[in-house]
Amino acid sequence: MENNFKMVAKTLYGFEDLLERELIQLGAMEVKKGIRNVSFVGDKGFMYKANLALRTAIKILKPIKTFRVTSEEDLYNQVYKMSWDKHLKSSGTLAIDATVHSKLFTHSKYTALKTKDAIVDKFRETTGERPNVDLRFPDLKINVHIDRQVCTISLDTSGESLHRRGYKTATNIAPINEVLAAGLVMLSGWDGQSDFMDPMCGSGTILAEAAMIACNIPPNLMRKEFAFERWQDWDVDLFEKIEESLLSKTRDFHHKMIGYDKSPSAVAKAKDNLKNAHLDEFVTIKHEDFFKTQKSGEEKLHILFNPPYGERLDIEMESFYKNIGDTLKQGYPGTDAWFITSNLEAIKHVGLRPSRKIHLVNAKLEARLVKYVMYEGSKKGKYMS
DSSP states (O other): OTTOEEEEEEOOTTOHHHHHHHHHHHTOEEEEEOSSEEEEEEOHHHHHHHHHHOSSOSEEEEEEEEEEOSSHHHHHHHHHHSOGGGTOOTTOEEEEEEEEEOSSOOOHHHHHHHHHHHHHHHHHHHHSOOOEEOSSSOSEEEEEEEETTEEEEEEESSOSOTTOOSOOSOOOSSOOOHHHHHHHHHHTTOOSSSEEEETTOTTSHHHHHHHHHHHTOOTTTTOSOOGGGGSTTOOHHHHHHHHHHHHTTOOOOOSOEEEEESOHHHHHHHHHHHHHTTOTTTEEEEEOOGGGOOOOSSSOEEEEEOOOOTTTSOOOHHHHHHHHHHHHHHHOSSEEEEEEESOTTGGGGSOSOOSEEEEEEETTEEEEEEEEEEOTTOTTOOOOO
């Protein structure tokens, strides 16, 4: 038990419940939900597992020190006092990022600089040598968080944001973030037990995340590197054991997954990305205009998509969203259809009453994930709330 420590997984607004559930299912202890984050307790193996397996986490931090700060000098002295040689060699490299919510500390870059000075000075004065800054591939990435007068220093276990799964080489104009895509699939309640379709699939992110959820494939297997791989206590054997254990829990998928896009270049990109992710056997991508399609077969269908919006593509909003409603009504009976939009006005033009609306934030924009239930046996689309 003495090998356990506290960690904090950061996420997007609205995904806290999903992340809490994921952590409990993975076996985390002392799970506590915050705003855009969930804290938990685990050991080094669990830290590896959380980075590999969590779908809705953006970053996993390991807090190592919390203290009160009342001045810049205070921050410098407290950081200087810490035992940095446990985490970094004097010849190593570091990078620091800071977030500040404080009247005393108003500039995150300056806060990061002050922290770096304290660490570098400590090494120089105790060893005669100092670590260098490397913003791209540091040996140690440090996170400083100041909330009013409370400062928390954490080690960043992930490095680059966990939404960078490693399977995307090609994106379209405004690709959806992988963590957002995974969270949308989970919020929509899809469990891999029915056919799935993304009718405006862009570079295929929603489909890739949905396929990994259906097959229980860990989302971050393809990442080139996690920050902890450069740590002094990096245990490659333990990491491989965790990876193997996660892979042994994958499952078969017995339904269809389809992606449409009317842009030939998007179709090509989506095919590339799904092939890179080794998911192309599960997903069929077609060059189609959704508004000219209808459902094939009687099977239950789960639709989830991210329609283009004003800032992204030049569309006539009212007729575009009316077309979405008409196509669902006329061509897709027996379907649960979900989409996310940052254009809250647009929902009014769909011409159907949503049975659910979930409040989210997408790239700093207010957004809604909406659900429409299209019932069998009625071309008029009996919809109920």
